[in-house]
Each structure stands twice: as C-alpha cells, then as structure tokens.
Amino acid sequence: MVKVDEFSNSGLxxxxxxxxxxxxxxxxEWAPDEQIPTEHELMDILQxxxxxxxxxxxxxxxxxxxxQIRxxxxxxxKTVFTHPTGSTLISFAESLKSQGVDFSTKVVLHEVVPADxxxxxxxxxxxxxxxxxxxxVRSVDxxxxxxxxxxxxxxLFPGLENVNFDTETLFATIERMFGKKIGHSNARYAARVAGERARYLDVPEQSPVLHLEQQIFLTDNSSxxxxxxxxxANNYVVGTVLQRV
Incomplete structure (x- = not known):
C-alpha cells in the first residue's frame, strides 16, 4: 500500500x-511486457x-x-526502438532493419514545389x-x-519524384538510382509536444515527441x-557510443 503522504495534497x-x-x-520496476497489477490491486495499493x-x-x-489486451x-x-547516433550516419529505415524490425511506410504528401x-x-x-x-508515416505492427x-x-536527383516511396527507402534509392553516396548530416534533437502532428503518430496532441531536424549531404558536400x-517518445530512444580521448 502506498502511504498517503507519498502523494501531494494538491493536484488531481x-x-x-x-x-x-x-x-x-x-x-x-514494471518491466517491458510484464503484466501490471489489476485494477482492484491498484485500488488497494493506491487507496x-x-x-x-x-x-x-x-x-x-x-x-x-x-x-491493454482484452x-x-x-x-x-515492450516495443522500444533505438536509433544510433555517433560517427556513422544511418537512416531510420536502416536502423529498424538492423534491429530485425518489420515496418511499413505510407506517403501522405508527395508534390514537387519550387524552393522558397x-x-x-x-x-x-x-x-x-x-x-x-x-x-x-512509418509504422510497426x-x-x-x-x-x-x-x-x-x-x-541532384531528376526523376526521383516518380519513385514509389511506400515501398522504397530514400537513401537506398539515391545511392542505387543515381550512383551518389550519402556523406554526412547536420542534426539536432529537441523535446516537443506532438501538436498538429499528433494525428500522424496516433497520439494525443499534448503527447511528448522527439523532434529531429537534419540536413543530409552527399560525399561531395552537395545538399x-x-x-x-x-x-x-515512448517508442524511441536515441543511443550513442562515446570515447574519451
């Protein structure tokens, strides 16, 4: 049973x-894939x-x-995916494949626009x-x-707009179709709330998400x-290996 004073006197x-x-x-303490106490047990624990x-x-x-399983x-x-960061640039598709995770991709917007x-x-x-x-939108199960x-x-990639990216991945397509190599990226992560993108992630608008902004460059430094x-945020963790010099 949880002691009453473990909860604050204010708040819902x-x-x-x-x-x-x-x-x-x-x-x-509640491990991934573990069943939590029943409602009645939690009522007793929490009073x-x-x-x-x-x-x-x-x-x-x-x-x-x-x-919840009926x-x-x-x-x-239990599903938590790791995306590695560090000295090697790897796409999210490549990261999922390396973890043996089957995924699907749905293109929800596809248009050619002039750069503003x-x-x-x-x-x-x-x-x-x-x-x-x-x-x-990339989904698992x-x-x-x-x-x-x-x-x-x-x-850099004339004709790329004709590729079906429901079934193809971007990095692999660039390297296969155009013979160009992905070189490096400038990336930064930030914690956000889902906001208007919640509908694509199937979460409430105030849910936490991890936002990655990145610029991808070829080996010749073309953008x-x-x-x-x-x-x-509750599906993904970002991992890295750092060496002390």
Missing part, C-alpha cells in the same frame, strides 16, 4: 496515480477509486507506455529550385512510430535533403 488524483505508475515503468485508477491507466495507454489484462509496452527562401537556405540552392516535398517531413533537392522527423 488520477494525475498523481498516473505519475506513480509512469515512474514504475520508467524505473523498470483510490476504480474510476481514478482507470483514468490513470488510460493516460498511460494513450502515451503507449501500457497496452481478457488478459494490462501490460507494459527558407527551403533554399536549408538546401543551399537558388530560390525556385525544384524540390520534392514528401511526408511519410500497424502502429505509427515516426513521421518524416522531407524536402529533397531534385536538381541532398532537409528533413524534420517526429518520433514517438
């Missing part, structure tokens, strides 16, 4: 209960009503920290340069895990792509 009870459960998940406990559980289900109970969501001032500055091209604007907004320099990637 279901929020406090959700915070307590969330900490159990984050600390791995809270069924309605309060249910609202707390639903909040964590909405965050994809918990998964007839079995509620479990800690912002796009031109990000891609280091003249204003008006043909640019492929392409937004994609039918659940969205990341949303990609890409702007691609078509002056190939400017992209913004929105990662479901």
């Amino acid at each position: 009870l279901h929020v406090q209960a959700a915070n307590w459960m969330r900490e159990k998940v984050y600390s791995h 809270m009503s069924r309605g309060t406990v249910r609202r707390a559980i639903q909040a964590l289900v909405d965050e994809n920290l918990l998964t 007839g079995k109970g509620t479990f800690v969501t 001032k912002l796009i031109a500055a990000k891609l280091f091209v003249p204003v008006g340069t043909p640019t492929l604007k392409m937004n994609r 039918g659940k969205p895990i990341l949303y990609i907004e890409s702007l691609i320099n078509l002056s 190939a792509e400017w992209s913004n990637v929105w990662l479901s």
